[in-house]
Amino acid sequence: MVDWAGVAPSPQSHRFVRIGRSTRDGVHMQKLTASNITDVVLSRFGEAANERFREILTSALRHLHDFVREVRLTPEEWKAGIDFLVAAGHITDDKRNEFILLSDTLGVSALVDLLSHARQPAGATDSSLLGPFYRDGVPEMPNGASIARGTPGETVVVRGLVIGAGGGPVAGAGLDVWQAAPNGLYDLQDESQPDLNMRGKFRTDSSGRFEFRSLKPLSYPVPHDGPAGELLLAQGRHPYRPAHIHFIVTAPGYEALTTALYIAGDPYIDSDAVFGAKDSLTVHYKKSQAGQGDNSRATGEPDFIEFNFNLVPTRRL
Ligand code: BEZ
Ligand code: FE
Numbered sequence: 001m002v003d004w005a006g007v008a009p010s011p012q013s014h015r016f017v018r019i020g021r022s023t024r025d026g027v028h029m030q031k032l033t034a035s036n037i038t039d040v041v042l043s044r045f046g047e048a049a050n051e052r053f054r055e056i057l058t059s060a061l062r063h064l065h066d067f068v069r070e071v072r073l074t075p076e077e078w079k080a081g082i083d084f085l086v087a088a089g090h091i092t093d094d095k096r097n098e099f100i101l102l103s104d105t106l107g108v109s110a111l112v113d114l115l116s117h118a119r120q121p122a123g124a125t126d127s128s129l130l131g132p133f134y135r136d137g138v139p140e141m142p143n144g145a146s147i148a149r150g151t152p153g154e155t156v157v158v159r160g161l162v163i164g165a166g167g168g169p170v171a172g173a174g175l176d177v178w179q180a181a182p183n184g185l186y187d188l189q190d191e192s193q194p195d196l197n198m199r200g201k202f203r204t205d206s207s208g209r210f211e212f213r214s215l216k217p218l219s220y221p222v223p224h225d226g227p228a229g230e231l232l233l234a235q236g237r238h239p240y241r242p243a244h245i246h247f248i249v250t251a252p253g254y255e256a257l258t259t260a261l262y263i264a265g266d267p268y269i270d271s272d273a274v275f276g277a278k279d280s281l282t283v284h285y286k287k288s289q290a291g292q293g294d295n296s297r298a299t300g301e302p303d304f305i306e307f308n309f310n311l312v313p314t315r316r317l
Helices: 037-043 051-071 075-091 098-105 108-116 227-234
Strands: 020-023 026-029 155-163 174-178 199-203 209-215 244-250 257-263 303-306
Touching: 037 051, 075 098, 075 227, 098 108, 098 227, 174 209, 199 209
Parallel strands: 155 303
Antiparallel strands: 020 026, 155 209, 174 199, 174 244, 244 257
């Protein structure tokens, strides 16, 4: 958690920032104008102990004021904006966070993620959004098990390697896996699904391999029955995410990797509502074939996805 301790202005802070002209009859307030108000607001900051807090808030305020000036925001538009934020607050609870959804659909979450992974070593697997449907504490399953708990759908096998420093396999890496059921809903959104449906935790074997069974995911809309959905509609945007499977890959000595695999050919692969899909994370279904060349034939085995996750060693300070 960010520690903003010490940022509260001291009770005397206004003494440092009084702006005015002394005259015989007292102090006159400085005349506020649309151009000087930003500096006046910033001059009221007290001796904030936390430099980073000061940097962030100063920049946020400058951008906010510049935005208001640039579009010449009217009082009605300003009120509409405040009402929008209030509505986002009202629909938010411990199961649904409209502010995260807004951050996701406005590309802020993806931007923060891109910036925080900008210096990844070449070959490291790209990260992708965590999303709101992750659940901690899912029990471990043996390699090869299915995460579909009785839900019908088309089976797919997902397998690959976890690779670490020097290109070697990582044995004992953990893979948290979760996805929506073929009806486009996560277990948390759908009471008709068994608890923990479409979730599993797997561990790589001694050669760094993992394998599990799932159901082919489909594209689904992010929750769009609230303010974030209204905003999407007003922008002429759809609320869909391309079909995907989420992963958190962990291993001692490596940075945790939060990512997802996206299914090639999905109609929304190039217009993900939350900007999480990436070329490097796009996978094709492959067919199991018996024999080789002209003798190859379909085996009746389910299609599979093969993907290797390349982890980044933890930085030593
Ligand atoms: C998801 O992948 O499930 C998701 C991600 C961001 C916002 C909403 C849903
Ligand atoms: Fe998802």
